[in-house]
Amino acid sequence: MARRITFQQAINEALAQEMERDETVVIFGEDVAGGMGAPGEDDAWGGVLGVTKGLYAKFPGRVIDTPISESAYVGAAAGAAASGLRPVAELMFVDFMGVCLDQIFNQAAKFRYMFGGKAVTPMVIRTMFGAGIRAASQHSQALYPIFTHIPGLKVVVPATPYDAKGLLIQSIRDEDPVIFLEHKMLYAMEGDVPEEPYAIPFGEAEVVREGSDVTVVAIGRMVHLAAQAAAELDGAGIGCEIIDPRTTSPLDTETILESVEHTGRLVVVDEANPRCGMAADIVAMVSQEAFGNLKAAPRMVTPPHTPVPFSPVLEDAYVPGPDAIAEAIRATAGAATRA
Amino acid sequence: MSVTAPPRVGDLTKEQLLEAYRAMRTIREFEERLHREFATGEIPGFVHLYAGEEAIAAGICAHLRPDDYVASTHRGHGHAIAKGCDVKAMMAEIYGKQTGLCHGKGGSMHIADLDKGMLGANGIVGGGPPLVCGVGLTAKVKQTDQVAISFTGDGGSNQGTFLESLNLAAAWHLPCVFVVENNGYAESTSSNFHQSGIDVAKRGDGFGLPGVVVDGFDFFAVHEVAGAAIARARSGGGPTLIECKVNRYYGHFEGDQQTYRGPHEVEDLRAKRDCLDAFARRVQEMGMLDAVDLAAIDRDVAALIEEAVVAAKAAPNPTVADVLTDVYVAY
Numbered sequence: 001m002a003r004r005i006t007f008q009q010a011i012n013e014a015l016a017q018e019m020e021r022d023e024t025v026v027i028f029g030e031d032v033a034g035g036m037g038a039p040g041e042d043d044a045w046g047g048v049l050g051v052t053k054g055l056y057a058k059f060p061g062r063v064i065d066t067p068i069s070e071s072a073y074v075g076a077a078a079g080a081a082a083s084g085l086r087p088v089a090e091l092m093f094v095d096f097m098g099v100c101l102d103q104i105f106n107q108a109a110k111f112r113y114m115f116g117g118k119a120v121t122p123m124v125i126r127t128m129f130g131a132g133i134r135a136a137s138q139h140s141q142a143l144y145p146i147f148t149h150i151p152g153l154k155v156v157v158p159a160t161p162y163d164a165k166g167l168l169i170q171s172i173r174d175e176d177p178v179i180f181l182e183h184k185m186l187y188a189m190e191g192d193v194p195e196e197p198y199a200i201p202f203g204e205a206e207v208v209r210e211g212s213d214v215t216v217v218a219i220g221r222m223v224h225l226a227a228q229a230a231a232e233l234d235g236a237g238i239g240c241e242i243i244d245p246r247t248t249s250p251l252d253t254e255t256i257l258e259s260v261e262h263t264g265r266l267v268v269v270d271e272a273n274p275r276c277g278m279a280a281d282i283v284a285m286v287s288q289e290a291f292g293n294l295k296a297a298p299r300m301v302t303p304p305h306t307p308v309p310f311s312p313v314l315e316d317a318y319v320p321g322p323d324a325i326a327e328a329i330r331a332t333a334g335a336a337t338r339a
Numbered sequence: 340m341s342v343t344a345p346p347r348v349g350d351l352t353k354e355q356l357l358e359a360y361r362a363m364r365t366i367r368e369f370e371e372r373l374h375r376e377f378a379t380g381e382i383p384g385f386v387h388l389y390a391g392e393e394a395i396a397a398g399i400c401a402h403l404r405p406d407d408y409v410a411s412t413h414r415g416h417g418h419a420i421a422k423g424c425d426v427k428a429m430m431a432e433i434y435g436k437q438t439g440l441c442h443g444k445g446g447s448m449h450i451a452d453l454d455k456g457m458l459g460a461n462g463i464v465g466g467g468p469p470l471v472c473g474v475g476l477t478a479k480v481k482q483t484d485q486v487a488i489s490f491t492g493d494g495g496s497n498q499g500t501f502l503e504s505l506n507l508a509a510a511w512h513l514p515c516v517f518v519v520e521n522n523g524y525a526e527s528t529s530s531n532f533h534q535s536g537i538d539v540a541k542r543g544d545g546f547g548l549p550g551v552v553v554d555g556f557d558f559f560a561v562h563e564v565a566g567a568a569i570a571r572a573r574s575g576g577g578p579t580l581i582e583c584k585v586n587r588y589y590g591h592f593e594g595d596q597q598t599y600r601g602p603h604e605v606e607d608l609r610a611k612r613d614c615l616d617a618f619a620r621r622v623q624e625m626g627m628l629d630a631v632d633l634a635a636i637d638r639d640v641a642a643l644i645e646e647a648v649v650a651a652k653a654a655p656n657p658t659v660a661d662v663l664t665d666v667y668v669a670y
Contacts, residue, residue: 026480061480067510072503075469076476079487082458083408083477103500106463107470114449115459116441117665152666176667203669250669 002194008051008187010161011126014168015052015088017197019059022086025172027052028064028073029090029126036065048092049128049187070096074125075103078177081123082111086172091127093139094181097146108177109152120175124168130183130221130271131308131319140308140315142220142271145278147179148248154178154202155249159223161191163246166200173199183221183271203250207259211239214329215259217282218242218269222301222320226269229325238333248278256282257290264295265332269325274302296335299328351562356627359401359558361636363393363615365426366417368644370589373416373433376648377593383435386447389417391556391588394614395520396421398561399488399581402569408456408474409488410467412520414587415460418490419450422457430647436654443657444665464525465498467491468517472504475513475578486514486572494525496539505546505580514572516565519582520555526591527599540582548578555585556612559621586612 005013019025033056034045043063046053056063066073070091077089091097097104104125111119131140147155154176158164164182171178208223209230218226223244230240241259245251260266266286270279279300286298301320309315351359370390377386389396392414400409400421411418419429424440432439433447440452451459458474461467467489474487491501496519508515519539523530530536543550553564561583568579586608590597597605622628 024480026476028476064511067503067506069503069507071500072469072472072507075466075500075504076473076507079408079410079458079470079473080476081473082453082470083474083487085473085477085480087473087476102463102466103469107461107466110449111451111459113666114441114445115451115453116439116444118441119451119453151668154667250667 002192004190005161005193006187007161007164007182007189007191008049010165010193011051011168011182012053012055013193014165014197015055016058018169018172019055019062021197023062024084025086025088026062026064026080027055027088027090028066028077030066030068030092032090033063033065047090049184051187052090070100071103074100075107077123077125078103078108078111078121081108081121081177082119086122088124088126088172091125094127094129094143095138095141097143104153104177105150109150112176113152121177122175124171124178124180126180126182128184129181130185131315132185132221134310134312134315136310137307144179144181144248145272145276145281148278148281149276152176153249154247155181156202156247157181157220158246159186159220159244161189161193163200163206165193166198167246169197170199170202174202181220185221200246202247203252204246205252205255206244206246207255208242208244209240211241211263213239213263214241214265214267214333215256215263216240216242216267216269216325216329217256218244219248219278220271222269222271225320225322226325228322229329232322232326233329236330238329240329253285253289256286260286260290261293264293266294266298267301267325267328267332268298269301269320271319272302273305274300275305277302295337296332299332301325301328353627355401356622357632357636359397359562360618360622360628360633361640362397362400362421363558363618364636364640365643366390366393366396366420367615368640369416369420369426369430372644372648374589374593381652382433384446384448385592386433387414387592388587388589389414391608391612391614392520392522392585393417394558394561394618395518395555395583395585398558399518399565401562402566403456403486403488405456406483407486407488408458408471409490410458410470411460411490412467412492412495413448413460413462413464414492415450416447419452419457419460423455424450424452424457426643427647427650430651431654434651434654435656436651437657437661438654442661444661465491465495465500468501468504471515472507472511472513475508475515476511478514479511484514484573486516486569489515489517491517491519492525493519493521493523493530493534493539496542497525497533502542505542505548505578508578509546509548512577514575515578516568516572517578517580519580520585521582522585522587524587524591524599529599538582540580543580548580550580550582552582552584555583556614556617558614558618
């Protein structure tokens with residue numbers, strides 16, 4: 001039965017249900033219990049923002065704090081996965097990938113291929129991303145295109161509580177390493193989420209909203225900002241079809257191409273930096289596969305190619321907002337149909 | 340930190356001694372043959388030879404069960420052989436053939452067989468120690484008494500991953516043993532320079548785990564130290580750091596001109612520090628094995644390596660379609 005819970009609660013529930021179902025599922029990361037070895041509560045924090053709160057008591061020995069040593073414990077996740085566990089390692093902020101990337105892309109991502117199909121690496125790295133809380137340049141990035149670039153990884157960017165739960169369950173059950181990205185601005189968002197466990201398959205985009213004039217592909221938090229822009233444009237007689245890919249690897253190209261086939265116009269909204277990002281990737285894919293269907297040049301709505309700034313004024317200018325999205329959609333919709 | 344007592348043949352049985360000699364001889368023959376075959380240009384890519392260091396792989400792996408794990412280094416052939424990987428499939432892998440241990444997808448630097456507990460050679464220096472922490476965690480969570488061995492060189496022991504892993508293994512009290520094969524060179528850079536010549540084993544103190552130095556040319560010394568460390572790990576006593584002082588007979592990779600070596604360094608090593616010669620002398624002096632036993636193994640191994648090379652050369656290449664298998668490749 002569905003009831004309204006937050007994005008954060010949906011993640012906690014997915015972890016709890018999978019740990020209940022499968023005793024090889026273990027969680028570790030910085031402060032995931034949040035007090036081990038201290039004189040006070042062993043699970044004082046339950047994650048830096050409380051996402052894993054309550055799991056330590058329910059699953060003794062399977063929720064484990066780590067030293068601040070991302071290379072060691074992310075690599076340990078790969079080794080644990082290759083030897084029979086299903087670890088969910090928490091990388092507190094995706095920005096910290098810089099100190100452990102080797103263990104992700106040279107080790108975990110490549111085992112199955114390099115070892116001739118003889119290894120599986122069923123691990124999940126849960127990590128927080130995105131701008132909006134004035135966390136500045138090293139705690140605010142949207143780095144999922146970097147993971148998407150790496151063969152052997154699967155990359156998940158849920159936009160709703162419902163998707164967060166179903167996609168996290170699928171991530172834990174998947175046999176490949178999965179990077180699961182949680183936008184910090186969505187943690188408090190409420191939505192209808194069934195109580196029972198369910199898995200959402202990877203590579204199946206969600207058509208969030210139907211429309212016949214412009215296809216808008218948006219990722220993560222951008223889905224909601226694109227929806228605001230689309231609602232505003234309804235009044236102007238521009239019908240937007242919003243597609244949330246939900247996973248950037250695998251990417252549901254079919255749903256995107258089908259939509260472009262009937263709209264002929266494409267806007268991609270991506271919180272990642274523009275160079276070699278998802279927006280560039282999707283625009284390139286559509287341009288190659290559906291050039292004949294395009295009535296106008298596709299557009300990308302992204303932050304500028306700068307680090308994420310700190311000052312609220314600057315950060316608000318950096319993140320694409322509904323106005324910038326609406327403007328791009330209008331420009332695309334209004335562009336003359338090419339001969 | 341302690342230096343070990345003079346080694347004994349101890350309680351090793353004749354069968355165990357034969358097995359140890361066979362492992363060391365197989366590694367030596369495998370590597371010497373690869374050295375010759377590589378020179379013909381027929382082997383693709385890089386190979387990093389383990390000759391000279393055989394006593395370490397054999398001395399450590401003699402204590403391991405099939406369900407224990409090792410994570411290896413660039414110089415991984417010896418660990419793979421000692422852990423029980425199929426020698427012919429290894430040779431075929433190094434030739435890039437379909438019949439290889441990884442079906443030609445890995446090569447020398449990624450040779451692996453999870454079924455044998457061999458978590459792979461590793462093309463990244465210091466790539467293995469964190470993986471071993473994970474295996475240790477698996478053993479701990481599943482309450483098995485498996486152990487996990489991390490092999491690292493002196494070069495790898497300067498990586499953050501190695502030091503972080505010592506700390507993580509100590510903090511989580513994992514059944515892991517970290518073996519540093521200090522062969523004196525990180526590629527071409529001397530450990531006298533890159534570690535100021537200070538024992539890596541001393542780093543154990545800083546992480547609250549025992550650190551032991553052992554002569555890596557001496558099978559019996561390695562075997563004894565490893566036995567204690569592995570028994571300790573298996574019984575829940577936590578991790579140990581073992582530094583094996585050794586040297587290699589070849590360069591960092593095949594083709595390395597080794598002009599960083601001293602005059603006659605390798606000739607002297609081969610003459611005075613040969614773990615196989617030392618082993619053979621020792622077991623014969625003790626009356627445990629005789630020359631006939633050893634010669635029989637030498638013959639078997641020579642035949643096995645010859646067969647492996649002939650089979651590898653004749654084996655089919657992977658098909659082009661194999662590029663797209665064993666990984667998610669749809670867009």
